[in-house]
Amino acid sequence: MAPSLPRVGARLTLAKSSLEQVFANLRAAGFTLIGPRLRDAALVLEEVTGLNDLPRGWRDQQAPGQYRVVPGQDSFYFDHLVGPHSWKQFLHPARLKLFGAAKNNGTWSFQSATAPPPRYAFIGVRACDLAAIARQDRVFLAGEFRDPHYAARRESLFLLAVNCGRAAPTCFCRSLQTGPRVTGGFDLALTELADVFVLEVGSEAGAEMLRETAWQPATALHASRAEEAVRQTESQIERELRTDDLPKLLYDNLEHPRWDEVARRCLACGNCTLVCPTCFCTTVEDASNLAGTRVERTRLWDSCFTLDFSHVHGGNSRPTLRARYRQWLTHKLASWKDQFGALGCVGCGRCITWCPVGIELTEEVKAIREKAA
Amino acid sequence: MSVSFTPAAVRARADPMLPGLAVVRGVKPEAYGVSTFSLALADPAEAAAYRFLPGQFNMLYLPGFGEVAISVSSDPFEPQLIGHTIRFAGSVTRGLARLQPGDALGLRGPYGSAWPLEQARGRDLVIVAGGIGLAPLRPVVLSVLRERAAYGRVLLLYGGRTPPDLLYTEEFERWQAAGIETHVTVDRASEDWRGQVGVVPQLFYRIRLDPRRTVVFTCGPEIMMRFVIYEALARRLPKEGVYLSMERNMKCAVGFCGHCQFGPTFLCRQGPVLNFAAIEPFFGREDF
Numbered sequence: 001m002a003p004s005l006p007r008v009g010a011r012l013t014l015a016k017s018s019l020e021q022v023f024a025n026l027r028a029a030g031f032t033l034i035g036p037r038l039r040d041a042a043l044v045l046e047e048v049t050g051l052n053d054l055p056r057g058w059r060d061q062q063a064p065g066q067y068r069v070v071p072g073q074d075s076f077y078f079d080h081l082v083g084p085h086s087w088k089q090f091l092h093p094a095r096l097k098l099f100g101a102a103k104n105n106g107t108w109s110f111q112s113a114t115a116p117p118p119r120y121a122f123i124g125v126r127a128c129d130l131a132a133i134a135r136q137d138r139v140f141l142a143g144e145f146r147d148p149h150y151a152a153r154r155e156s157l158f159l160l161a162v163n164c165g166r167a168a169p170t171c172f173c174r175s176l177q178t179g180p181r182v183t184g185g186f187d188l189a190l191t192e193l194a195d196v197f198v199l200e201v202g203s204e205a206g207a208e209m210l211r212e213t214a215w216q217p218a219t220a221l222h223a224s225r226a227e228e229a230v231r232q233t234e235s236q237i238e239r240e241l242r243t244d245d246l247p248k249l250l251y252d253n254l255e256h257p258r259w260d261e262v263a264r265r266c267l268a269c270g271n272c273t274l275v276c277p278t279c280f281c282t283t284v285e286d287a288s289n290l291a292g293t294r295v296e297r298t299r300l301w302d303s304c305f306t307l308d309f310s311h312v313h314g315g316n317s318r319p320t321l322r323a324r325y326r327q328w329l330t331h332k333l334a335s336w337k338d339q340f341g342a343l344g345c346v347g348c349g350r351c352i353t354w355c356p357v358g359i360e361l362t363e364e365v366k367a368i369r370e371k372a373a
Numbered sequence: 374m375s376v377s378f379t380p381a382a383v384r385a386r387a388d389p390m391l392p393g394l395a396v397v398r399g400v401k402p403e404a405y406g407v408s409t410f411s412l413a414l415a416d417p418a419e420a421a422a423y424r425f426l427p428g429q430f431n432m433l434y435l436p437g438f439g440e441v442a443i444s445v446s447s448d449p450f451e452p453q454l455i456g457h458t459i460r461f462a463g464s465v466t467r468g469l470a471r472l473q474p475g476d477a478l479g480l481r482g483p484y485g486s487a488w489p490l491e492q493a494r495g496r497d498l499v500i501v502a503g504g505i506g507l508a509p510l511r512p513v514v515l516s517v518l519r520e521r522a523a524y525g526r527v528l529l530l531y532g533g534r535t536p537p538d539l540l541y542t543e544e545f546e547r548w549q550a551a552g553i554e555t556h557v558t559v560d561r562a563s564e565d566w567r568g569q570v571g572v573v574p575q576l577f578y579r580i581r582l583d584p585r586r587t588v589v590f591t592c593g594p595e596i597m598m599r600f601v602i603y604e605a606l607a608r609r610l611p612k613e614g615v616y617l618s619m620e621r622n623m624k625c626a627v628g629f630c631g632h633c634q635f636g637p638t639f640l641c642r643q644g645p646v647l648n649f650a651a652i653e654p655f656f657g658r659e660d661f
């Protein structure tokens with residue numbers, strides 16, 4: 001057993017079974033662990049309690065409009081890639097109680113939701129998803145107003161990241177320089193080899209969670225095999241999104257015929273915005289008792305593909321599907337940059353996989369560029 | 374890409390979505406289906422600290438009904454009584470319509486950008502409003518009246534659908550007497566109407582502007598503002614001299630809900646008052 005804790009920045013090797021101790025340390029420190037699990041033929045993010053909950057030996061097969069879970073490399077816990085869930089559902093829940101209102105003696109009182117948020121440890125965060133968390137940070141934490149609900153979850157978060165050992169045909173993180181290599185913003189990052197994990201320590205908190213594990217300084221061989229694994233993933237990525245002419249390309253082509261063309265294929269189901277790890281839009285809803293004296297206000301995820309989203313009394317500012325698809329694409333790839341200093345896309349490919357008709361954001365941009373104004 | 378102005382002190386709250394308590398002090402019917410509600414914040418410290426700039430808005434919350442963005446229509450120099458002129462349009466505003474003096478509701482704000490009155494000082498100001506669009510401009514008129522000498526010519530061009538739809542008509546005489554040249558038009562006149570008939574942009578044909586020293590503030594239906602801008606630019610006003618207040622669906626007013634996006638602009642943050650030059654590429658575009 002190692003005599004002390006590793007320093008921040010150290011590279012270690014860790015027997016795969018030792019991850020169990022890391023999980024135990026996290027639980028003992030009060031964290032709720034969230035990680036990948038196989039559920040209803042998809043790899044989803046849910047609470048995990050031990051190593052056995054992870055989808056060892058399973059991987060996903062992804063293509064535009066297609067997703068399947070199939071057997072993968074037997075000894076691998078993280079052979080899969082990103083699935084229908086993203087971490088935003090824990091930091092920015094799909095349903096969240098904002099506050100309650102109570103009427104007594106003819107007057108109202110408003111009370112913030114008081115339930116303390118769980119302390120989450122995310123297990124197996126990919127590079128693209130780390131970038132997505134950083135982009136939502138800009139929305140909820142960096143502006144004039146701070147969202148206290150997001151802040152509370154974010155501040156107590158522990159991040160165990162994973163370098164991708166393979167890429168799907170839907171992945172294009174390389175174009176957005178968000179992956180596949182995890183480069184920062186994590187507590188621990190692991191690269192999975194057939195026999196061991198190669199681990200990088202990203203913070204004091206990360207080092208702390210290695211207590212009582214049999215970590216070793218990484219051998220040169222392990223370190224270079226880990227490097228090679230990520231390099232290989234990088235070379236597998238074929239999908240591309242040219243970003244050098246964004247946002248201008250889209251702003252200059254707001255009346256491009258392609259918007260009409262894609263509107264004929266798009267179903268306005270909103271899947272792309274729901275699976276997108278950076279989409280942040282919400283609506284609100286009141287539920288009250290029969291007397292109308294106790295009201296609970298809830299915030300729910302919303303999508304710019306719904307008609308309600310752009311309803312204004314007596315009309316709608318985006319009545320057509322063309323306008324709504326244009327909002328999605330120009331927001332992700334143009335106006336996000338003006339609003340938050342970075343694109344709203346991290347190249348995870350979820351919107352491509354989960355679009356029921358297989359619309360590919362990357363292809364839409366290409367088509368616009370080909371006949372650009 | 375958009376112009377922002379120093380907003381009044383937004384009440385610092387740990388939870389920006391949590392409303393404060395306000396009480397209705399008065400209700401004044403203004404026109405058919407429109408009333409002005411005078412509200413006071415219930416917390417004495419909050420009431421004393423409350424300030425707003427002309428053009429800013431509050432979120433008014435009626436538990437069980439919902440929350441809506443409503444401009445402040447009262448005098449910014451008397452911020453202890455907060456006036457809101459509300460058109461009863463749909464579910465929430467019809468709930469607000471039932472409020473009586475003494476009733477309670479939620480209020481948070483003020484939010485958004487303001488009309489740049491400092492840019493109008495020493496120059497001519499043309500205020501152009503349609504229908505309920507006069508509500509966010511009334512604080513401009515009231516501010517100008519407090520310091521009338523600081524401005525050059527000040528004109529108000531206002532229109533509504535029919536004479537009973539016009540807001541604040543009983544104040545027009547006072548405004549006119551205090552040096553605000555007021556021109557009013559209606560789309561459809563009743564028999565006793567002796568004023569103009571026609572749409573608001575046509576009022577530009579009745580006035581003379583010096584394009585080198587004129588600033589335009591406009592608020593009303595988007596189609597009206599399009600023609601107002603057209604008429605202003607046709608008189609060689611620079612685009613930078615035209616400001617407009619815009620509206621989109623709005624759920625949070627603090628930049629989280631995403632609903633009020635207008636291209637790169639969040640109307641709750643950089644707007645609702647925007648400089649035309651800054652949003653020209655997006656303005657007047659179909660379904661944007």
Ligand SMILES: Cc1cc2nc3c(=O)[nH]c(=O)nc-3n(C[C@H](O)[C@H](O)[C@H](O)COP(=O)(O)OP(=O)(O)OC[C@H]3O[C@@H](n4cnc5c(N)ncnc54)[C@H](O)[C@@H]3O)c2cc1C
Binds near residue numbers: 314439444624
């Ligand atoms: C910055 C700003 C200032 C405004 N100032 C005023 C004012 O001074 N006086 C006034 O009468 N109205 C004003 N409005 C418009 C007012 O917000 C809408 O009329 C109101 O939201 C309609 O709500 P409703 O529930 O009655 O209508 P419904 O048609 O039932 O609308 C349902 C919901 O959609 C949203 N919505 C609908 N229309 C609008 C809209 N035009 N703008 C934003 N959200 C909308 C609201 O969340 C509303 O609760 C302003 C809007 C904005 C954005």
Ligand code: SF4
Binds near residue numbers: 273279281305631
């Ligand atoms: S793409 Fe649509 S749902 Fe996603 S953040 Fe932008 S406006 Fe919101």
Ligand code: SF4
Binds near residue numbers: 265270351
């Ligand atoms: S997932 Fe596909 S079909 Fe559904 S709204 Fe997005 S682009 Fe349209």
